[in-house]
Amino acid sequence: MKHDILADMFTAIRNAESTGSHECMVPNSSLVMSTLKVMKNRQYIGGVEVAGGARDIKIKLLGRINRCSVVKPHFSVKKDEFIKFEKRYLPAQNIGILILTTPKGVMDQQEASKKGTGGRLLGYVY
Numbered sequence: 430m431k432h433d434i435l436a437d438m439f440t441a442i443r444n445a446e447s448t449g450s451h452e453c454m455v456p457n458s459s460l461v462m463s464t465l466k467v468m469k470n471r472q473y474i475g476g477v478e479v480a481g482g483a484r485d486i487k488i489k490l491l492g493r494i495n496r497c498s499v500v501k502p503h504f505s506v507k508k509d510e511f512i513k514f515e516k517r518y519l520p521a522q523n524i525g526i527l528i529l530t531t532p533k534g535v536m537d538q539q540e541a542s543k544k545g546t547g548g549r550l551l552g553y554v555y
Contacts, residue, residue, distance in 0.1 A: 433499065433501075434456055434458050434460065434461055435460060435461065435464065435499050435551060435552065436498075436499040436501075437455065437456065438455045438456075438461050438464070438465075439497045439498050439499050439552055441453050441454070441455050442455075442474075442488065442490070442494060442497055443494070443496070443497055443498070445488075445490055446490055446492065446494045449492070450490060451489065451490055452487055452488060452489050452490060453487075453488050453490065454480070454481070454485045454486065454487055454488070455485065455486050455488065456484065456485060456486070457479060457483060457484055457485055457486050460530075460535070460551075461486065462477070462486065463534065463535035464528055464535055464551065464552070465477045465486065465488065466535075467526070467528055467535055467536060467537055468526075468528075468554060471526055471537060471554075472491070472493070473491070473493050473494050473497075473526075473554050474488055474489060474490060474491060474493075474494075475489035475490065475491045476488075476489040477489075494554060494555075495555055496553075496554075496555055497552065497553065497554040497555075498552055498553060499551065499552045500518065500550045500551065500552055500553065503530075503549040503550055503551060504549065504550045505547070505548075505549055505550075506527075506529060506538075506547050506548060506549070506550050507547040508541070508542065508545055508546055508547045510547070511527065511538045511541070511542055514527055514538075514550060515527060515538065518553040519553060519555055520555055524555050525553060525554055525555025526538060526539070526553065526554055526555070527550060527552075527553050528550075528551045528552045528553065528554065529541060529547075529548040529549060529550050529551055530548050530549050530551055531544075531546045531547065531548030531549075532546065532548070533546055535551070536548075
């Protein structure tokens with residue numbers, strides 16, 4: 430644990446979802462918080478709150494995540510290449526999101542496409 434904080438976050442969420450838990454705890458970082466905000470905006474998780482004296486984040490789960498994982502290596506994605514990576518990591522068109530970091534912040538592929546920017550692929554959720 431704690432070698433790749435984003436991978437640890439996705440693993441904790443995936444394990445909690447598979448056991449039917451309604452919440453899980455992950456270590457706090459700005460990248461993790463930004464990624465969770467994207468997931469919350471797309472309604473894959475219910476809520477996020479800082480707990481444990483700002484060391485941990487408590488995530489409220491809704492049971493809507495079938496699979497989530499980090500993408501290694503973090504591929505560079507141009508603004509017109511999203512379809513290629515959607516086919517590779519998501520089960521079908523319009524199911525799930527790719528999470529990427531861009532010069533304009535962490536966002537999903539649909540928001541990045543609207544803003545006309547590319548970035549580096551962090552993970553996926555469906």
